[in-house]
Structures are given as C-alpha cells and as structure tokens.
Amino acid sequence: MxxxxxxxxxxxxxxxxxxxxxxxxxxxxxxxxxxxxxxxxxxxxxxxxxxxxxxxxxxxxxxxxxxxxxxxxxxxxxxxxxxxxxxxxxxxILEKNINIIHTNRGNYILLSGNYHRKIDYIVVKEGNTNHLFEVTLFNENIGNLYITLETIPRKLTDTMLNDFTLYNKDNKPVY
Incomplete structure (x- = not known):
C-alpha cells in the first residue's frame, strides 16, 4: 500500500x-x-x-x-x-553588455557593444587565474555581437564577468 x-x-x-x-x-x-x-x-x-x-x-x-x-x-x-x-x-546592440548564455551544450559568453576594433579574445579574471577565450562575430554585416567559440567553465559566473579585458588579434586591448 x-x-x-x-x-x-x-x-x-x-x-x-x-x-x-x-x-x-x-x-x-x-x-x-x-x-x-x-x-x-x-x-x-x-x-x-x-x-x-x-x-x-x-x-x-x-x-x-x-x-x-x-x-x-x-x-x-x-x-x-x-x-x-x-x-x-x-x-x-551597441550598448556594452556581457552575459553568460546557458545551453544544453555548455555555457558561452555573449558580448555586445560599440567597439572601435574587432575583438578576437576575451580574458576573464577569476582571482589570480586568467581565462582566455577566443570569440567570433555573429555576422560581419551586423557587428558588435560576439560569442565565445568554446564553452566556458561552469564555475565562471556573471559576477566574474565584471573583471574582463578584450583583445584584438594583435593582442592589443580593445576599449
């Protein structure tokens, strides 16, 4: 019963x-x-x-x-x-914004903003550790919207994204 x-x-x-x-x-x-x-x-x-x-x-x-x-x-x-x-x-899309997108294939960083140069990498700081991720534009004609090419570790949170640096292919910071 x-x-x-x-x-x-x-x-x-x-x-x-x-x-x-x-x-x-x-x-x-x-x-x-x-x-x-x-x-x-x-x-x-x-x-x-x-x-x-x-x-x-x-x-x-x-x-x-x-x-x-x-x-x-x-x-x-x-x-x-x-x-x-x-x-x-x-x-x-021109406002600077960064988010973590949670998918069934892993987490990705989505980045938008009006940047004067193309972004190729994003570095996220977690304490004393730096995480380097390659990013790509969604569409060259649209611009200003990037996503990481590989998944990011699940331990990275939205608050950790407050401390990041963007780089172009020449390893120069993009602001």
Missing part, C-alpha cells in the same frame, strides 16, 4: 513538472512567432530578423532591427514540444 502511494505521488509529480515546463515554452519555432514575441517585449515594429543557433544547442539568438536600431534576443527550445521561451531581449 505504501509503495503504491509513493509510485502514484511520483507519477503525479512527474506529470506536474512536465506540464509546468510545457506552459513556459509557448513560442512556435518560426520567424513570425519569434518576431511577434520580440515585438511584444519592445512594443515596436521589427523590420528584419536573423536567427543563429548557438553551437548546435537548443538555444538560439535572434538579431533584429527596429527603427534605426539593432537588438538581440536569446531563446531556449523545449525538448518535448520544440517550442521556445524567451530568455532575454536587449534593445540596443
């Missing part, structure tokens, strides 16, 4: 968790639905959008234009229903 109750409770718990997850991933994985969800956050009309998968993971970035500005949004896809949920939206 006791085992039966535990099994029933376990099954109900699994279905409840599954139902909650399904309700948070509501955006169909198509351009029009992604555009509509971003427009809802911005309350402005988007004129163009480009999607990029993050390293064959279930996460993607959408770079969009509205008015004369560019922004970006990060989405995650649900394994079961293949729908998306929006993680965050940044209204201006």
């Amino acid at each position: 006791k085992d039966t109750i535990i099994i029933i409770i376990s099954i109900l718990l699994v279905f409840t968790i599954f139902f909650i997850i399904q309700r948070t991933y509501t955006i169909p994985s198509n351009v029009s639905a992604i555009t509509a969800s971003i427009q809802q956050h911005l309350e402005e009309e988007i004129s163009s959008i480009k999607e990029y998968d993050i390293s064959q993971s279930t996460s993607k970035i959408a770079i969009f234009e509205y008015g004369k500005k560019r922004g970006y949004a990060v989405f995650k896809e649900n394994y079961f229903n293949k729908k998306l949920k929006i993680i965050f939206v940044k209204k201006n």
